[in-house]
Amino acid sequence: MTKKQKKMLIRILVAAALMLILKFVPLPLSGVSMFLLWLIPYFIIGYDILRKAWKGILNRQVFDENFLMAVATLGALAIGLLKTGDYDEAVAVMLFYQIGELFQSYAVGKSRRNISELMDIRPDYANVEQDGQLVKVDPDEVEIGTVITVNPGEKIPLDGIVEDGESSLNTSALTGESVPRDVKPGDEVISGCINMSGLLRIRTTKVFGESTVSKVLDLVENASSRKSRSENFIARFARYYTPVVVFSAVALALLPPLVRLIIGQAPDWGDWIYRALTFLVISCPCALVISIPLSFFAGIGGAGKAGILVKGSNYLEALANTGTVVFDKTGTLTMGVFDVVDIHHSELDRETMLEYAALAESASSHPIAVSIRKAWGKPIDLSRVGKVEEIGGNGVVVEIDGRQVAAGNSRLMRHLGIEPIECHSAGTIVHMAIGNAYAGHIVISDVIKPDAADAIAALKRAGVRSTVMLTGDGPSAAAQVAEALGIDRVHSDLLPGDKVEKVEELLGAKKPGETLAFVGDGINDAPVLSRADLGIAMGAMGSDAAIEAADVVLMDDDPLKVSKAIRIARKCMGIVRENIIFALGIKLACLVLGALGIANMWLAVFADVGVMILAVLNAIRALFVRKL
Structure with missing residues (x-):
């Protein structure tokens, strides 16, 4: 828990204790005196919300959740002062809202820590020999051709070639797999792996900014900038939804009493204002605004732990809609x-x-x-x-x-x-x-790769409609591989340019709304990776072309990871749909109940904070990826 989260927890506990004392301990006070006492826990728990709401008004960005909370709770305090003498609902609404915010902050922090495990591949230093001594220097300062020393237990800081020594490398931070990789003189090694046993002397072949670890970190850090259609929809929805509910609440507070006044009945302003304030609390769109981006963030983090790097939530959404998977043969299935x-x-x-x-x-x-x-x-x-x-x-x-x-x-x-x-x-x-x-x-x-046939079968179990193989091999060799793997269609005798044309032909024949994904080794397949709806580069450790050209990067060469990536994406999109339906359904029902005067502030708290907590809990499920 961060320092800021601990501070919020203390505020919640103090405000809750004061609220319980004022609620259940008999005090010889009433009226304005009791109102002033209730303001103490209210301001302890809600001063930052009031400040943010005021800043929003000054910046002409009025309609957000802080404004809704401020208006609703201040209105409830006013009704208590002028009519009911009860202030607990106002304090409770602000208290539970802050509990929800703390929970949401903790959930996002958990997601970030999960991704931070991947970010731990960033090396802190490189050992360079100077005057017969090993000196630790910043990896950014190491030039191409420098011989660096990597001791057992240290991260390899830069890509290079082993000059001396033999060892086993732990590549799990990059590939998601725990099987070590043995290296000897002459072998290429990439940054981000951990040297497990012997001492290695490595001649660097890239500067740090161009190394594998740098490119992977850049990819992960920028993934959140590419928004999915669902996220963009929620952002637009919240922009129009919040002003609509504010004006609806104003109408609910004014129109029914005025109509009653016109027809000669008592207007009962307090009751309708209370209903409008309840309506405002219920309508707060926190559950959607927080849980949808968090679902994608968690999905990308879960995939990253499995050695599957997705460059943005838009690609995660496209991956979930995959209907056709096109494979290059050499280096991918073989x-x-x-x-x-x-x-x-x-x-x-x-x-x-x-x-x-x-x-x-x-x-x-x-x-x-x-x-x-x-x-x-x-x-x-x-x-x-x-x-x-x-x-x-x-x-x-x-x-x-x-x-x-x-x-x-x-x-x-x-x-x-x-x-x-x-x-x-x-x-x-x-x-x-x-x-x-x-x-x-x-x-x-x-x-043929040992897992290739299982990978094709796993894709079909995952609901992929069609599998296609492209190859430059002759018809007999291509047909033999396709039959052994259970691939639906095969196109042989293709030049590199022919593969692009064949993918364009397949794109024209796919079903509306489906994604056509092309899986290649990322070295010779860059044009096809770019042309497909979704480019998936396999076995990309050390391949600059793969990381640059593809939308999804599989850090090892296991074809089973393709179906795993699709399953992760579909799980994430399922969670997104569940949260949208659940949040909107509960809010709509509670809004109707609030307008009819059936729902009170306590139900409003559930419709806002309770729904948000449940949606966030559901969203963080995307972090956890089952093994195949």
């Missing part, structure tokens, strides 16, 4: 780790063809190129490689030992006027041509 499984050759022997393929792919960082060089397994003599021409989405044409060598897909072969021999093996086919003659092809296979 491991993205390719192996050469077969070589079909014609003129050249197997060894020579693999050597030529490794030389042709020597300059490429594509996973397929890496797998070919890995299969060759020998040093590559780059002096044998001459002119290199890369044809986007098709392959490469290279000069090796003075001969033209082409390595790529069937489109590349036809582009060169060479007819490839089709392969019926499942996998990615790299066709080879030497000179102008077809030489054969290499079959490369990617491994």
